[in-house]
Amino acid sequence: xxxxxxxxxxxxxxxxxxxxxxxxxxxxxxxxxxxxxxxxxxxxxxxxxxxxxxxxxxxxxxxxxxxxxxxxxxxxxxxxxxxxxxxxxxxxxxxxxxxxxxxxxxxxxxxxxxxxxxxxxxxxxxxxxxxxxxxxxxxxxxxxxxxxxxxxxxxxxxxxxxxxxxxxxxxxxxxxxxxxxxxxxxxxxxxxxxxxxxxxxxxxxxxxxxxxxxxxxxxxxxxxxxxxxxxxxxxxxxxxxxxxxxxxxxxxxxxxxxxxxxxxxxxxxxxxxxxxxxxxxxxxxxxxxxxxxxxxxxxxxxxxxxxxxxxxxxxxxxxxxxxxxxxxxxxxxxxxxxxxxxxxxxxxxxxxxxxxxxxxxxxxxxxxxxxxxxxxxxxxx
RNA sequence: GUGGGUGUGGCCUAGUUGGCUAAGGCGCCAGAUUGUGGCUCUGGAGAUCGUGGGUUCGAGUCCCAUCAUCCACC
Numbered sequence: 001x002x003x004x005x006x007x008x009x010x011x012x013x014x015x016x017x018x019x020x021x022x023x024x025x026x027x028x029x030x031x032x033x034x035x036x037x038x039x040x041x042x043x044x045x046x047x048x049x050x051x052x053x054x055x056x057x058x059x060x061x062x063x064x065x066x067x068x069x070x071x072x073x074x075x076x077x078x079x080x081x082x083x084x085x086x087x088x089x090x091x092x093x094x095x096x097x098x099x100x101x102x103x104x105x106x107x108x109x110x111x112x113x114x115x116x117x118x119x120x121x122x123x124x125x126x127x128x129x130x131x132x133x134x135x136x137x138x139x140x141x142x143x144x145x146x147x148x149x150x151x152x153x154x155x156x157x158x159x160x161x162x163x164x165x166x167x168x169x170x171x172x173x174x175x176x177x178x179x180x181x182x183x184x185x186x187x188x189x190x191x192x193x194x195x196x197x198x199x200x201x202x203x204x205x206x207x208x209x210x211x212x213x214x215x216x217x218x219x220x221x222x223x224x225x226x227x228x229x230x231x232x233x234x235x236x237x238x239x240x241x242x243x244x245x246x247x248x249x250x251x252x253x254x255x256x257x258x259x260x261x262x263x264x265x266x267x268x269x270x271x272x273x274x275x276x277x278x279x280x281x282x283x284x285x286x287x288x289x290x291x292x293x294x295x296x297x298x299x300x301x302x303x304x305x306x307x308x309x310x311x312x313x314x315x316x317x318x319x320x321x322x323x324x325x326x327x328x329x330x331x332x333x334x335x336x337x338x339x340x341x342x343x344x345x346x347x348x349x350x351x352x353x354x355x356x357x358x359x360x361x362x363x364x365x366x367x368x369x370x371x372x373x374x375x376x377x378x379x380x381x
Numbered sequence: 382g383u384g385g386g387u388g389u390g391g392c393c394u395a396g397u398u399g400g401c402u403a404a405g406g407c408g409c410c411a412g413a414u415u416g417u418g419g420c421u422c423u424g425g426a427g428a429u430c431g432u433g434g435g436u437u438c439g440a441g442u443c444c445c446a447u448c449a450u451c452c453a454c455c
Binding site: 035036037038042058060063092093094095096097100101117118143146148186222224225226227228229253254255256257258259262274275276277278280281282284285287296298299300333335338 | 409410411412413414415416417418419420421422
């Protein structure tokens with residue numbers, strides 16, 4: 001396979017099993033991607049990530065551009081070399097952070113101005129600036145700069161976000177030149193199906209114009225703007241149709257979703273890739289995923305429970321440590337507690353998607369889906 | 382032994398010149414967490430104010446006694 005080729009190994013209903021080639025090896029979908037915002041998956045070493053079967057690791061342009069700076073990452077030989085992870089990597093553009101972190105931000109047609117969360121300094125990004133920064137960081141996959149509207153938002157506001165994100169998609173695609181890196185476009189449109197489909201149409205038109213002019217195409221497509229506070233089922237009113245409106249020959253990446261049941265449902269709708277802070281963030285707060293639902297390890301009922309965290313789990317944490325010990329670590333705010341639960345939660349989602357892939361390859365995704373939904377953990381997520 | 386200080390939920394404290402259901406932090410118990418500003422956020426339980434008397438319409442606040450504890454001095 002050539003760089004950024006995408007092969008479809010199997011489908012089962014709308015669910016897909018893809019293989020995608022990057023400069024740092026191939027990855028297989030469906031897939032969950034651990035989030036390493038500041039060039040680290042908090043509490044987890046690159047070696048552990050590999051052992052867990054992690055494929056793509058995320059980093060964040062917003063954070064890295066501020067600390068330690070994109071030029072420094074480039075001087076280190078790029079993000080892979082800097083953090084010593086030699087597998088595929090992806091950088092989020094920072095569009096979401098500008099929406100979620102900055103109290104003061106100003107969007108205009110040409111770009112966005114905001115204040116750094118680190119030192120309050122004024123930062124100005126055009127789509128071209130953002131592409132230059134992501135090329136310096138050097139992940140295998142870059143994301144376009146976009147505008148992620150909050151929820152709820154007026155239809156007019158969401159429509160303008162689609163306009164702006166589309167315009168920026170075209171500029172990002174034109175500005176992006178690094179040959180060993182590909183660029184994903186991002187679909188917006190909030191909870192409005194027609195705006196979502198319009199967003200998809202514009203991305204495809206932008207790509208066609210680019211190709212006609214001898215330019216590049218998108219390596220895949222992010223589906224952004226979901227899981228921003230809406231009720232759980234609202235996303236599924238439009239997700240499937242949106243996902244399947246995207247080109248079949250490239251990956252579809254539902255951004256920011258990490259709830260196990262949501263993953264299982266979204267794969268059934270034709271989504272291939274996910275990322276989320278949920279497994280590692282909740283781990284740091286003492287919550288573990290399990291085959292029987294969410295567990296709050298701070299609960300007193302685990303005080304003298306010397307059994308494994310999840311008897312059905314094969315991860316290093318469950319193979320080695322008891323619930324009582326993990327509760328003790330969490331209650332004492334010991335860093336090892338956050339580490340061990342992060343390892344476990346990442347394994348849970350990575351393994352869940354690996355089993356989803358097996359089901360697709362076996363042509364039995366519907367059975368896998370039904371089994372999960374009927375299982376003891378489904379309602380908890 | 383003498384003089385002085387202090388005793389308020391598991392711990393540390395706030396409680397103004399005595400006045401409505403004794404406040405806060407930590408801890409404890411539970412919930413939240415979705416393109417990471419997260420030892421975060423939300424809620425809950427828990428106090429016969431050392432003990433026993435007294436003054437007063439009313440005492441955690443004043444008086445007496447007693448116990449505990451700390452400091453200083455013999």
